Amino acid sequence: LLQVCNFTPFIILFIVVRTIYLLCNKLCDDGLADLFVIFISNEKKQIPLWHQKASQRAEGVILWDYHVICLQNKRDEKSSSLVWDLDSSLLFPSPLGTYVAESIRPSIQIFSEFKRFFRVVHAPIFLRHFASDRRHMKDSAGNWIAKPPSHEAIVAKDGAVNNLNEYITVSPDDLVIDVGADTVNVVFSDKLGVVVGENDLFGFFSLIS
Numbered sequence: 646l647l648q649v650c651n652f653t654p655f656i657i658l659f660i661v662v663r664t665i666y667l668l669c670n671k672l673c674d675d676g677l678a679d680l681f682v683i684f685i686s687n688e689k690k691q692i693p694l695w696h697q698k699a700s701q702r703a704e705g706v707i708l709w710d711y712h713v714i715c716l717q718n719k720r721d722e723k724s725s726s727l728v729w730d731l732d733s734s735l736l737f738p739s740p741l742g743t744y745v746a747e748s749i750r751p752s753i754q755i756f757s758e759f760k761r762f763f764r765v766v767h768a769p770i771f772l773r774h775f776a777s778d779r780r781h782m783k784d785s786a787g788n789w790i791a792k793p794p795s796h797e798a799i800v801a802k803d804g805a806v807n808n809l810n811e812y813i814t815v816s817p818d819d820l821v822i823d824v825g826a827d828t829v830n831v832v833f834s835d836k837l838g839v840v841v842g843e844n845d846l847f848g849f850f851s852l853i854s
Contacts, residue, residue: 662809664731665713666775666799669768672715672729679718679853680768681832685761686711688816692761694748696734705734708759711813715768716741718850726850741850751843762815763846766838774836776801777809815840824849 665682672680685692690710700707715729717738726741733739735747745751749761778798800806819840821828829852832839841849 661731662713662777663799665715665729666772668729668731669715670772672717673768673772677717681716681718681838682766682768682771683714683716684711684764684766684812684815685709685713686764686813686815687758687760687762689758690813691759693755693759695750696748698732698734716850718853741847745843745846749843761843762817762820762840763843764812764815764819764838764840765832765849766812766836767833770833770836770838773802774805774808775799775812776805776807778807811837821845824852826852829853 669680669682685694686709692709692712693706694709694712696705697707697709698705712730712732714731717727717729719726719741727738728741728744729738730744730748731737733744733748735744739747776799778800798806801808821839821841824841824845828839828841828849832853839849
């Protein structure tokens, strides 16, 4: 099945990142706490997700180069963590359990080359440090591949103008093997957050709550 999935152009993916950036900004302004930005990718930049609007396949399956979502962590045992995926056809936002079961589908056996890694970044840190000058939207001659957005480029608080690739690049060497309290400390201090595997996603956020 995954061998015939369509790939999504990089330029569309950047629009998703930009919109997640704006969404996180708005949610923070509205007073929502415990927000995290999650970049999903792997070393080969081939990650399958289901129930995606950009897909032309059954059950909305697609191979992204990378994908990005926003997660609001649960505040107590009675509430569910919520996932904000702008390309998902599921409920918006979706409970984390539903999103993992329906979009990530860990129960489906996939080849190791499609294994997904999750770079988790605390939203306030992401909003301070993320930057993109849209250079990836130009060809080798410096011409726009598509009409650029009308909004201004994102410049980080520290003056950085382009670091998108730092967020979307992940490898097995980045993966946290033993998720614990130290991992939580890092996500609240490091601009690139931490990288966890899909089997540790629930455990990681349970530590934060």
